[in-house]
Amino acid sequence: MKKSLWCALALLISTRSVSPASAAMVSKRTVLDNGIVLLTSEQRALPMVTIELLIDAGSRNEPVNQAGLANLTSQLLTHGTQKRSATEISETLDFMGASLSTAAGEDVATVSMTILKKDLASGLELLADILTHSNFPQPEIDRQKQAVIASIRAREEDPGSVAEKAFAAALFPKSPYGRPVEGTQSSVKGLQQKALQEFFTRNYRPNRTIIAVVGDVAEQEIAQALSRDMKNWTKGTPAAKPTAPAEIGKAQNVEVNKDLTQANIVLGHNGVARGNPDYYAVQVMNYILGGGGFSSRAMDSIRNERGLAYSVYSYFSAEKSHGSFQFVMQTKNETAFEAIQIAKEEMRRMRERPVTDQELNDAKDYLIGSFPLRFDTNRKVAGFLAQVEYYELGLDYPDRYASLVRKVTGDDVLRVAKQYLHPEELITVIVANQKETGQKK
Amino acid sequence: MFMLSVTSHTVNAAQVQESVLENGLKVLLLEDHKSPAVTFQVWYRVGARNEKDGKSGLAHFLEHMMFKGTPSTGPEEYSRIIAKNGGRSNAFTSSDVTVYFATMSREKIGIELELEADRMANALLGEKYFEPEKKVIQEERRLRTDDNPASALGEVTSAIAYMIHPYRRPVVGWMEDIQHLVRQDLVDFYKLYYAPNNAFIVLVGDFSAEEMLPKIKAAFGKIPRGPEPPRVDIEEPEQRGERRLIYKKEAELPLVLSFYHAPNLKSPDSFALDLLTVVLAGGKSSRLYHDLVYQKRLVRGIDADYSGISVDPAGLSIYAQLLPGIEPATVEREIERGLEKVKAELISERELQKAKNQVEAAFVFAQDSIFGQAMKIGYYEAVGGWRQMDDYLPGIRKVTREDVRRVARLYLDPDRRTVGTLIPTKEKPQ
Numbered sequence: 001m002k003k004s005l006w007c008a009l010a011l012l013i014s015t016r017s018v019s020p021a022s023a024a025m026v027s028k029r030t031v032l033d034n035g036i037v038l039l040t041s042e043q044r045a046l047p048m049v050t051i052e053l054l055i056d057a058g059s060r061n062e063p064v065n066q067a068g069l070a071n072l073t074s075q076l077l078t079h080g081t082q083k084r085s086a087t088e089i090s091e092t093l094d095f096m097g098a099s100l101s102t103a104a105g106e107d108v109a110t111v112s113m114t115i116l117k118k119d120l121a122s123g124l125e126l127l128a129d130i131l132t133h134s135n136f137p138q139p140e141i142d143r144q145k146q147a148v149i150a151s152i153r154a155r156e157e158d159p160g161s162v163a164e165k166a167f168a169a170a171l172f173p174k175s176p177y178g179r180p181v182e183g184t185q186s187s188v189k190g191l192q193q194k195a196l197q198e199f200f201t202r203n204y205r206p207n208r209t210i211i212a213v214v215g216d217v218a219e220q221e222i223a224q225a226l227s228r229d230m231k232n233w234t235k236g237t238p239a240a241k242p243t244a245p246a247e248i249g250k251a252q253n254v255e256v257n258k259d260l261t262q263a264n265i266v267l268g269h270n271g272v273a274r275g276n277p278d279y280y281a282v283q284v285m286n287y288i289l290g291g292g293g294f295s296s297r298a299m300d301s302i303r304n305e306r307g308l309a310y311s312v313y314s315y316f317s318a319e320k321s322h323g324s325f326q327f328v329m330q331t332k333n334e335t336a337f338e339a340i341q342i343a344k345e346e347m348r349r350m351r352e353r354p355v356t357d358q359e360l361n362d363a364k365d366y367l368i369g370s371f372p373l374r375f376d377t378n379r380k381v382a383g384f385l386a387q388v389e390y391y392e393l394g395l396d397y398p399d400r401y402a403s404l405v406r407k408v409t410g411d412d413v414l415r416v417a418k419q420y421l422h423p424e425e426l427i428t429v430i431v432a433n434q435k436e437t438g439q440k441k
Numbered sequence: 442m443f444m445l446s447v448t449s450h451t452v453n454a455a456q457v458q459e460s461v462l463e464n465g466l467k468v469l470l471l472e473d474h475k476s477p478a479v480t481f482q483v484w485y486r487v488g489a490r491n492e493k494d495g496k497s498g499l500a501h502f503l504e505h506m507m508f509k510g511t512p513s514t515g516p517e518e519y520s521r522i523i524a525k526n527g528g529r530s531n532a533f534t535s536s537d538v539t540v541y542f543a544t545m546s547r548e549k550i551g552i553e554l555e556l557e558a559d560r561m562a563n564a565l566l567g568e569k570y571f572e573p574e575k576k577v578i579q580e581e582r583r584l585r586t587d588d589n590p591a592s593a594l595g596e597v598t599s600a601i602a603y604m605i606h607p608y609r610r611p612v613v614g615w616m617e618d619i620q621h622l623v624r625q626d627l628v629d630f631y632k633l634y635y636a637p638n639n640a641f642i643v644l645v646g647d648f649s650a651e652e653m654l655p656k657i658k659a660a661f662g663k664i665p666r667g668p669e670p671p672r673v674d675i676e677e678p679e680q681r682g683e684r685r686l687i688y689k690k691e692a693e694l695p696l697v698l699s700f701y702h703a704p705n706l707k708s709p710d711s712f713a714l715d716l717l718t719v720v721l722a723g724g725k726s727s728r729l730y731h732d733l734v735y736q737k738r739l740v741r742g743i744d745a746d747y748s749g750i751s752v753d754p755a756g757l758s759i760y761a762q763l764l765p766g767i768e769p770a771t772v773e774r775e776i777e778r779g780l781e782k783v784k785a786e787l788i789s790e791r792e793l794q795k796a797k798n799q800v801e802a803a804f805v806f807a808q809d810s811i812f813g814q815a816m817k818i819g820y821y822e823a824v825g826g827w828r829q830m831d832d833y834l835p836g837i838r839k840v841t842r843e844d845v846r847r848v849a850r851l852y853l854d855p856d857r858r859t860v861g862t863l864i865p866t867k868e869k870p871q
Contacts, residue, residue: 045475048805087735090725095795097802116802143738150741150764153693157590157865259691259866261583294508294520304517307576310584330584362525369527373544376476377809 025375027385027395028219032227035207035235039385039395040219043378047117049215051127052382054390056239057109057203060176068183072144072191073199074104077111079140081133086140089126098123106176107242107320108390109203114379117216121225128229131204136196149185159264160330163431166254167266170427171324175245205236212385214378242321244273251425255434263336263432267343269422271316271323274391280404281412282316282420287363288355288413289346289421290314290327295362297346302329308339316420320391325420333436340428347423354414368402457818457827458650464666465638468657469818469827470650473811479550479646480815482542483557484823486641487634489536489612490673490752496626498614501534502578503627507541508532509570511563516570519556526552534612537752538823544812547647551656558660561635571624579620582613590692590863591762598861601684602700606677606753636667641822645815677702677754684859692865694741695763697772700859703757703852706749707825712836713844714757714852718745719796720788720845721759721779726795729759729779739767739775750820757852769862777855784850787842800837 027041062069078100079086093100098115100123111131115123155161165180172178182188213222248270272282283291290298290313302312312329327347331339375381388397430437458470492499510516523530528545530553541560543553586592596611603609613619642661644653680702703714722729722745733740740761747757761772807813821827 043475046805046808048809050809087726087731090731091795094724094726095791095798097799099806114806116805143735146738146764147741150694150762153765154741154762157692157694159588261587262580292524294517295524300517303577304570305573307573308580310577310581331580332583362521365525366527369525369546369549370529371527372477372546373527373529376478376544376811379809 025381025398029389029395030219030223032206032223032230034230034233035205035209036226036230037210037389038223038226039210039212039389040217040222041212041214041381041385042218043215043381046378047216048378049115049117049120049123049213049217050378050382051111051113051115051123052212052386053111054108054210054386055111055204056107056208057199058105058107058176059179059181060106060242061203061239062176062199065187066191066195067179067187068148068181069191069195069199070109070203071104071181071183072141072148072188073196073203074102074109075144075148076136076140076196077102077130077134079144080135080137081129082135083133084126084129086137089130092122092126096122100127104181106181112382120217124225124229128226128233132230132233134200134204136193136200138193141191141193141196145188145191148182148188152180152182152185152188155182159258159260159262159431160328162256162258163264163266163328163429166256166429166431167268167326167427168324170249170252170254170429171268171270172245172322173247173249175247177245177319177322178249202236206230206233207235208239210386210389212382212389214382214385242319244322249427252427254427254429256429256431257434258431260431260433261332262330263333263339263430263437264330265336265340265343266326266328266429267340267426268324268326269426271325272318272420273321273323274318275320276318276323278412278416278420279318281408281416283367284360284363284405284408285350285355285413285416285420286314286316286325287367288359289350289417292363292366295366297349298327298329298343301346302331302339302342306342308335308342312343333433334438336430336432336437344423344426347421350417351414351421351423354410357410360408360410360413364405364408367405371398371401459827460654462637462658462662464662464664465636466661466664467641467822468654469641469643469822470648470653471643471645471814471818472648472650473645473814474647476811477546477647478544478811479547479644479648480542480544480812481550481553481557482540482643482815482819483561484641484643484819485539485635486537486639486823487630487670488534488538489610489614490607491634491670492607492610495618496622497610497618498578498612499622499626499630500539501612501614502574502619502622503566503630504532504534504539504541505574505578506566506570506627507560507564509567509574510565511559512565513559513563514556516567519560522556523553528553536608536612538819540819542812542815544646550648554656554660558664561637561640561661562664564631564635566624566627566631568624571627575619575622578613579616582616582619586611586613587616590690590865591696591760593690594688594696594698594861594863597686597688598698598700598859601686601861602680602702602756602859603677606675607673608677608751608753608755633668634670636670637661637664638666639670641819643815643819643822645818646811673753675753680857680859682856686859686861687864688861689864689866691867692863694765695767695769695865696761696861696863697763697769697776698758698760698861699773699776700756700758700861701852701854702754702857703747704749704754705751705824706829709836710844710848710851711747711749712833713840713848714747714749715800716793716796716837716840717783717845717849718747718757719799720783720792721745723796723799728783729776732779733761733772733775737775738764739772740764743776750824752824769864773860780849780853784846784853787846790842793840793842793845797837797840801834804834
């Protein structure tokens with residue numbers, strides 16, 4: 001029973017958009033003839049290879065009345081090609097002891113494979129097959145629809161997910177960023193084979209794809225293998241740049257009633273995009289507020305001093321076109337409003353008074369010093385390289401990161417707190433037993 | 442599900458260097474220069490298993506209070522010091538062990554060493570922080586167990602699968618017990634179990650063993666040996682007949698959990714049991730997954746877990762989350778059919794080879810992480826000695842189809858199982 005779940009969560013969240021530096025990570029960038037951007041890092045210590053693909057095939061590319069189409073397409077990639085059945089695909093992967101998973105987000109779809117070096121050729125051939133010849137058989141569509149609907153139901157019993165979903169819907173109404181990527185039970189039921197095939201054909205294209213390969217293989221070897229196996233994968237329409245949500249939800253309270261012992265609370269509002277020049281100052285500011293685990297003010301005042309929560313943290317999620325700020329905690333129903341008051345107070349304090357030099361330096365020292373830990377495994381390196389390319393940070397990003405953080409000043413922190421924290425204009429989501437929170441009469 | 446368990450197998454024990462300090466503290470060092478980081482872990486051979494009735498949650502509570510300072514380090518200062526030095530730290534408690542750890546650069550890891558040595562001997566467990574931390578732990582319990590249908594079902598199933606063995610108690614503790622713990626309980630527990638002779642250190646990563654060992658000796662060598670902690674010798678009586686329970690809670694989908702008593706890795710059967718779970722539910726082509734998820738479309742997912750890495754005999758569990766509209770009885774019947782088949786007929790040569798391939802690949806993949814390697818060494822050391830790691834792959838390779846059938850017959854015995862079912866209730870006023 002880990003002392004803190006939030007810690008894992010916070011780290012996971014921060015690695016999504018920010019990232020690392022290390023001498024151990026020599027990487028190369030190549031653009032293949034068909035437009036694939038290939039990033040490689042040779043790591044010979046273990047006989048394994050990790051491959052991470054980002055494809056511009058997220059839910060922002062699906063028609064509004066086809067919610068869940070990008071996700072279902074992604075789920076079906078491992079469920080049948082012109083020459084392999086779903087069963088053959090899983091049997092092949094399991095026999096090699098390899099893992100191959102697919103997922104869709106709002107912006108991109110991902111395909112991740114980890115495989116032993118000795119099986120790399122077979123793995124690449126399979127990967128190429130699913131990317132070019134997935135054929136979406138009707139019985140597999142029916143199965144995966146049922147699975148997605150069950151997944152939507154299962155998410156409903158996770159109070160944190162319910163709160164997250166309600167927050168996104170309130171913040172980004174009428175935008176793909178406000179809709180669940182999985183779609184709704186009814187929208188998923190309505191998805192048709194033809195739409196899946198069209199979505200696949202249009203969006204799964206090499207010139208919309210980033211491939212990061214890390215492990216026991218040379219750059220040239222992998223470039224040749226990919227050029228050979230994916231030679232029939234031809235360019236399509238280039239991806240349009242993501243556009244920021246046109247409408248930002250106003251401050252509001254969203255209450256969801258469930259038979260729970262705890263109130264799951266999300267407070268937040270609009271944030272910053274990844275390319276915003278204030279991004280690093282915002283990260284430092286948020287570290288002090290609620291991103292810094294046991295070093296954060298939120299943890300101090302809500303957990304340590306008052307014992308109100310086990311998990312409390314805040315984060316700025318920065319995407320390509322937009323971003324959001326969230327302050328997340330769980331406390332017993334009865335203390336929900338007390339905890340919210342303190343959270344708001346901490347946000348106000350960030351805006352009203354400068355942080356101390358020690359807070360500032362500790363935050364920067366952590367962000368810089370822990371940077372290499374963000375890619376201390378091959379899998380993390382692969383994810384990192386793909387993100388660096390997607391967010392256009394440049395392969396020298398690891399070398400630049402420290403100076404980007406180092407130059408943030410106390411004045412910057414105060415300025416971005418005033419500019420990007422809005423404690424009086426929060427979207428407040430409370431998933432709880434509302435009778436016990438005392439607000440519902 | 443019942444305890445923290447490790448699912449994949451790593452590390453070549455031949456490269457581990459063992460030393461034992463005069464005060465009894467064992468030190469296990471493994472150099473791995475893949476990435477510029479070091480993981481340092483202190484393992485105490487104490488967990489929920491060592492608690493007394495009415496005092497459940499004590500080991501875990503103590504773990505939380507270990508962050509409340511020593512005469513030279515203020516409350517929560519430990520975490521701050523590690524963080525500002527670019528490290529990540531945390532701790533966890535299981536039934537068998539309590540573990541504190543940090544991952545940092547090789548230049549900074551000395552800081553962690555000093556801090557861990559300090560709190561091994563000098564933790565204050567301050568009275569002032571006791572009541573607020575109790576509330577934090579109660580919130581942790583609400584978050585992880587009370588409002589989480591799968592955890593809640595696991596907790597009550599363990600409580601029924603064991604009658605007297607301490608594995609029946611939740612590591613976090615029953616809410617009622619947590620409420621009644623007092624600070625003196627923690628102080629006594631700390632004095633009894635937190636001593637160098639009841640602990641060991643694991644270090645994995647980018648360091649030189651030659652340089653590191655003297656530093657560890659300097660930091661920990663001065664801590665006096667403690668009393669020999671009492672042994673826990675509780676043997677669970679043989680189960681004679683199936684036990685069943687139903688747990689009702691607001692949820693969307695029913696769950697079915699079957700727990701079968703099984704030996705730990707001290708038994709040679711543990712290799713075949715590992716492969717049995719892979720054959721049953723390792724990957725989409727496994728028997729139960731293919732049958733219940735893919736063909737019959739009864740469940741959302743199905744898992745088979747065998748936790749051989751436990752100090753006392755643990756178990757093999759099979760866990761399924763049902764698709765909407767499916768009856769638990771139907772799923773139980775289909776799982777049973779699958780188990781009967783593996784008991785009646787030999788699995789194919791290919792199935793056996795596939796399971797072995799999966800285990801061997803997972804073994805390699807797990808070495809990608811220095812933290813994962815340290816965990817592996819620690820768990821083996823806690824259970825039967827780290828050298829047993831080297832027996833693992835040869836043991837797996839030797840397993841025959843007959844072995845798999847034999848352990849299936851022996852351990853998948855309906856008379857020695859406990860079946861827990863979560864029945865969702867709907868009371869949504871909105």
